[in-house]
Amino acid sequence: MxxxxxxxxxxxxxxxxxxxxxxxxxxxxxFTEVLERRLxxxxxxxxxxxxxxxxxxxxxxxVEVLGAPINVRDLGPMVAGIFCGPVVGLGAGLIGGAFRxxxxxxxxxxxxxxTLLAGLLGGAIYYAHRGRPVAVKxxxxxxxxxxxxxxxxxxxxxxPFDQALALVNGVALPMTLANxxxxxxxxxxxxxxxxxxxxxxxxxxxxxxxQRKKAELQIAADIQQTFLPKSIPPLKGFDLFAVSCPAREVxxxxxxxxxxxxxxxxxxxxxxxxxxxxxxxxxxLSRTIIRxxxxxxxxxxLALADANTMIEEQSDSGMFVTLFYGVLNEQNRxxxxxxxxxxxxxxLRAGSNDFVRLMPTGVALGAASDQEYGEAQVTLLPGDxxxxxxxxxxxxxxxKNEEFSEARLMExxxxxxxxxxxxxxxxxxxxxxxxxxxxxxxxxITLMVLRGV
Amino acid sequence: MTNAIxxxxxxxxxxxxxxxxGRIDAASASLLDTELSGLIExxxxxxxxxMGGLEYISSSGLRVLLAAxxxxxxxxxxxxxxxxxxxxxxxxxxxxxxxxxxxxxxxxEAARRKGPTG
Numbered sequence: 008m009x010x011x012x013x014x015x016x017x018x019x020x021x022x023x024x025x026x027x028x029x030x031x032x033x034x035x036x037x038f039t040e041v042l043e044r045r046l047x048x049x050x051x052x053x054x055x056x057x058x059x060x061x062x063x064x065x066x067x068x069x070v071e072v073l074g075a076p077i078n079v080r081d082l083g084p085m086v087a088g089i090f091c092g093p094v095v096g097l098g099a100g101l102i103g104g105a106f107r108x109x110x111x112x113x114x115x116x117x118x119x120x121x122t123l124l125a126g127l128l129g130g131a132i133y134y135a136h137r138g139r140p141v142a143v144k145x146x147x148x149x150x151x152x153x154x155x156x157x158x159x160x161x162x163x164x165x166x167p168f169d170q171a172l173a174l175v176n177g178v179a180l181p182m183t184l185a186n187x188x189x190x191x192x193x194x195x196x197x198x199x200x201x202x203x204x205x206x207x208x209x210x211x212x213x214x215x216x217x218q219r220k221k222a223e224l225q226i227a228a229d230i231q232q233t234f235l236p237k238s239i240p241p242l243k244g245f246d247l248f249a250v251s252c253p254a255r256e257v258x259x260x261x262x263x264x265x266x267x268x269x270x271x272x273x274x275x276x277x278x279x280x281x282x283x284x285x286x287x288x289x290x291x292l293s294r295t296i297i298r299x300x301x302x303x304x305x306x307x308x309l310a311l312a313d314a315n316t317m318i319e320e321q322s323d324s325g326m327f328v329t330l331f332y333g334v335l336n337e338q339n340r341x342x343x344x345x346x347x348x349x350x351x352x353x354x355l356r357a358g359s360n361d362f363v364r365l366m367p368t369g370v371a372l373g374a375a376s377d378q379e380y381g382e383a384q385v386t387l388l389p390g391d392x393x394x395x396x397x398x399x400x401x402x403x404x405x406x407k408n409e410e411f412s413e414a415r416l417m418e419x420x421x422x423x424x425x426x427x428x429x430x431x432x433x434x435x436x437x438x439x440x441x442x443x444x445x446x447x448x449x450x451x452i453t454l455m456v457l458r459g460v
Numbered sequence: 461m462t463n464a465i466x467x468x469x470x471x472x473x474x475x476x477x478x479x480x481x482g483r484i485d486a487a488s489a490s491l492l493d494t495e496l497s498g499l500i501e502x503x504x505x506x507x508x509x510x511m512g513g514l515e516y517i518s519s520s521g522l523r524v525l526l527a528a529x530x531x532x533x534x535x536x537x538x539x540x541x542x543x544x545x546x547x548x549x550x551x552x553x554x555x556x557x558x559x560x561x562x563x564x565x566x567x568x569e570a571a572r573r574k575g576p577t578g
Contacts, residue, residue, distance in 0.1 A: 282520065347556070366554075374555075450486075
């Protein structure tokens, strides 16, 4: 009874050595090369030595368990072959086999040969997998098969046959088991390592993607900011103010106030379809074209028609921009405008509580070729108020999914109609903020207010 | 808020009918884009988008429809739109898209295709 416990303890000790060896080798930098299948010659030599020594240990640690001598000499070369390739397997097998040969005995030749074969056959499996990882059960199955083969070789080559048969009878089962357990330990550790590496690779790529997205948002916001006017020119008889606050993912809103000829100023508010970098670039393009066309054409309808042609030529993937363009004549107080599919600006006349919508006179720019734009004119007297906005204002939602809406915008404007343009814009923004509460801002919010004074 | 968009495709004799329900905003527009691009790449030349169940469309949604229409035009096909609800119709109206799309009251009418409506 005591002897049996002693035997089991020795076996346990052997397993512990294998675990430590397996843990050690799989955590080295060399093994990273193994997993990535790019072993240098020098590291191959190291691995041959390591698994060769493991094979020698397998021979020396051979113990009698329950009356039968068992050893794990084949384990080192098997692992070397199956996970590190035929060269390392053969090398380790040669070392382990040569050591066994030197010990002599009637099974010297078949045992040495089996160890060599263990490395070679392991290498063959490695080769057959063509870069795919070897599954744990394949590796363990190979270990079992290899030990069965080992026994067969002993029976075939060792003389006298009677003795060989007696030996095989005694050791076949425990040796197969011991090598299978050893292989399981290695294969499991390596499988875990591969899984860890994959998890890490996925995490890294997710992280990279997140960083990239963040950088993209920043670039888009920077582009958009660059193409907004730095200041608004002072106007005679009018108080003009505008502001654009981008959403986290910018939506390509912009506004502009362009000094044209004497007493004439072009006013623009626009909203590009889509989001992020593509929207920001399209916004930059549109703003540049509009600026050029505004200076070129005294007539707003022609300015938009030409701008549409130029923008449409650049419009892949359905991009378009809704844009309101008006020329304010400070002398005779008229605003001549064309509206390319933009939310109608709201005109509130002094003394009236009803808003007039400056309706679209044509299709959004870039949507279709050869478009004509009508134009219209309004007169802006002192006390009259024109509110231009993008849909980020009216479509700002609260937690109940209710939009700020044109009605709430009008309500807010009516309450503060006597104030300066800057104050009116601040009140509208406060109104939107109160309405939205904790709901994130999904779209750019852009406002321009022109007040006759 | 709900970003729910529902897309179902029905292959009819007169082309594909894509029924869209819910909301098409910046977040959900790409789903419609994938569906429409898939149909066009799959050789579909006549597509009717049924918007009878659509509550909201943003400029991102219009962009997807416009891209599909332009891509279909290139290969000699066309995209028609049917059954706009009042809010969505207003978006089409203001942006001027009512003029460039062929818009119909019902899918059946769209299938008979009369060309762009005023």
